[in-house]
Amino acid sequence: MVFLTGWRALLPRPVLLLLAAGALSGCSLVEGGNGKPVGGGPAGPGGGRGGPPLVVVGAVERTTLVDSVETVGTALANEQADLNSTVTERIARVNFADGAFVPKGAVIAELVRTQQGASLTESQARLTAARQRLERLLALQKDGFATRAQVEEAQAAVDVARAQITSATGQIGDRVIRAPFAGWLSLRRISPGAVVNAGTTIATIVDYSRIKLDFPVPEVFLAALRPGLPVEARVAAFPGEVFRGTVATIDPLVDPATRAVMVRAILPNPDLRLRPGMLMTVSLQSNPREALVVPESALVAEGSESYVFRLTPQNVAERRPVQLGVRREGRVEILAGLAEGDRIVADGTVKVRAGQPVRPAPRPGGPPAAEAAA
Numbered sequence: 001m002v003f004l005t006g007w008r009a010l011l012p013r014p015v016l017l018l019l020a021a022g023a024l025s026g027c028s029l030v031e032g033g034n035g036k037p038v039g040g041g042p043a044g045p046g047g048g049r050g051g052p053p054l055v056v057v058g059a060v061e062r063t064t065l066v067d068s069v070e071t072v073g074t075a076l077a078n079e080q081a082d083l084n085s086t087v088t089e090r091i092a093r094v095n096f097a098d099g100a101f102v103p104k105g106a107v108i109a110e111l112v113r114t115q116q117g118a119s120l121t122e123s124q125a126r127l128t129a130a131r132q133r134l135e136r137l138l139a140l141q142k143d144g145f146a147t148r149a150q151v152e153e154a155q156a157a158v159d160v161a162r163a164q165i166t167s168a169t170g171q172i173g174d175r176v177i178r179a180p181f182a183g184w185l186s187l188r189r190i191s192p193g194a195v196v197n198a199g200t201t202i203a204t205i206v207d208y209s210r211i212k213l214d215f216p217v218p219e220v221f222l223a224a225l226r227p228g229l230p231v232e233a234r235v236a237a238f239p240g241e242v243f244r245g246t247v248a249t250i251d252p253l254v255d256p257a258t259r260a261v262m263v264r265a266i267l268p269n270p271d272l273r274l275r276p277g278m279l280m281t282v283s284l285q286s287n288p289r290e291a292l293v294v295p296e297s298a299l300v301a302e303g304s305e306s307y308v309f310r311l312t313p314q315n316v317a318e319r320r321p322v323q324l325g326v327r328r329e330g331r332v333e334i335l336a337g338l339a340e341g342d343r344i345v346a347d348g349t350v351k352v353r354a355g356q357p358v359r360p361a362p363r364p365g366g367p368p369a370a371e372a373a374a
Contacts (some may be wrong), residue, residue: 245266
């Protein structure tokens, strides 16, 4: 049993309960008797615990940029031809070794041409006889002993003999395979004594002292294409090496299936390391220019617009809308909105709000954060 004394004994019980609740609401709970409030209130200005956010600060830089198109292409020989037989005949001689270099006009192979040689000899003899008869008739015509018709007949015989010589010479030429240009011959595919049909390939001749590199370029880059643009090409056979050339020709037609235009570049190949048929990775560069760039991590996207936080001398972040260009290796081109040397938040933009002070993070090996902020 509880006894109330003094003035408390004169108060009704409900009033005492209300007084007790009011007294508790006006007191703070303490821990350990040290006077510190339990649960605590704000620990810093504005309710923050660490002050301004720590960010990485960078600067708008000026550098040289070029527009680049990456694609793949196929290496082609400067000149390449299959040397085929135009007649069905037996091989008489083969005059080349595997992979040999031959000059223009060199005899690659000879087919049997005995019959054609005999026809040529016969036609030459007929021509000699026809000329002699024509000369006699012309002399007799001057003395009135030969008619005009006889002279014309003799002249026709001369013309026929000449035509027969031309035909026989052509048939012999069909049986002699010559190099149409200087180049390297493929592996030998025939042997003497073999009979080849018309259209049979005897050898393939290739001139790859320079390489024609054909590659597709999307039509959206058509305006930047022009003869003379530099080209860099790489091939898996020679890792780390770059082969340089220039654009020579642009196909006037755009492929409606791929929406790309074929471009042909010429690559010098003095050491003959590049071979026709190789698959090459091509880099086509155009429009070199001086441009302002910032790290991609500095961009803040909002809908279709992009922003960058620019810092005032007092390290206050200002949100600046920017117009973007191309992106290259983690950097983005700034067309408008910033100036060279402007200090920006290069990383940590998620912690920043417009008009908010920031604290630059110390650089590795650089001054402390306090000096960087100053």
